[in-house]
Amino acid sequence: MKDKTVYQQVMEILRAFFVAPACLLCKQPSEEIVCRYCLEDTEISTFSAPGENLLEMPSVMSNRMTPDFHALHAIGWHESILAQLVNQLKFGRQHLAAKALAYLFYTFVLNRLSQVEDLPDVFIPVPISTIRLMTRGFNQAQLIAEYLSLYHPINIVQPVTKTRHTKQQSRMQRHERFANMQNAFTLKHNLNAKHICIIDDVLTTGATVNQISELILDRYPSAKISVWCMSVAKFD
Ligand SMILES: [Zn+2]
Known part of the structure; x- marks a missing residue:
């Protein structure tokens, strides 16, 4: 993907703030980032019970x-x-896609979750390496966390650092992903929270969020850890 010119970036900002709000997907006028027609008509492949703990769903956890x-x-x-939307955000560098994802997460998951259980004390966006941060210009998980915290004011903290640059997971085989993530993160700062929520864009094997969870639980064995991802990759 070619970098956007300064002109394109400025136009994007102008459109975002000064032009009548429109749906990011169908571009029709809409107060919400994803309009109600898209919510109703477009096929969002939600799980059978959105908002449920997916660890209890065999179709999600098998493999x-x-x-x-x-x-x-x-x-x-x-x-x-x-x-x-995830691809627009990660590879097309469209920040508004993070806003749309957070809105969908709120609509399908967070809205319901907040009525039935206590929400996390803090968000930890999955960190990316300095090299990736420099090439991409932003951390997509951080952006998603920022937009999510607009719906529920949850502090965003970053006690975890990525200690080495790992290869892009999306280009790897399943067994390679586990090896790739081994010791890729360290816990640099203390955490003052009982319920911690790790934010990521896509859950693939789960190797990344699992490694961060292990690090946290090593130091805080009684912590509760939730993982909020925007989407879950299917395995054959
Ligand atoms: Zn729409």
Whole structure:
């Protein structure tokens, strides 16, 4: 993907702030970032029971590692508009896609979750390496966390650092992903929270969030760890 010119970036900002608000997906006028028609009509492949703890869903957990965290929530499968939005964000560098994902997460998961259980004390966005931060210009998980915290004021903290640059997971085989993530993170700062929520864009094998969970639980064995991902990749 070619970098955007300064002109394109300025136009994007102007459009975001000064032009009548429109749906990011169908571009029709809409107060919400994803309009109600898209919410109703477009196929968002949500799970059968959105808002439920996905660790209890065999269709989600089969073929994935045994999780060290305690709860998993996501909007739906990594396909159709969810995959489109995640790709727009990560590879097209469209910051507004993070806003749309947070809105969908709120609509399908957070809204319901907040009525039935206590929400996390802090968000930890999955960190990316300095090299990736420099090339991409932003951390997509951080952006998603920022937009999510607009719906529920949850502090964003970053006690975890990525100690080495790992290869892009999306280009790797399943067994390679586990090896790739081994000792990729360290816990640099103390955490003052009982319920910690790790934020990521897509859950693939779960190797990344599992390694961060292990690090936290090593130091804080009684902590509760939730993982909120926007989408979950399907394994054949
Ligand atoms: Zn729309």
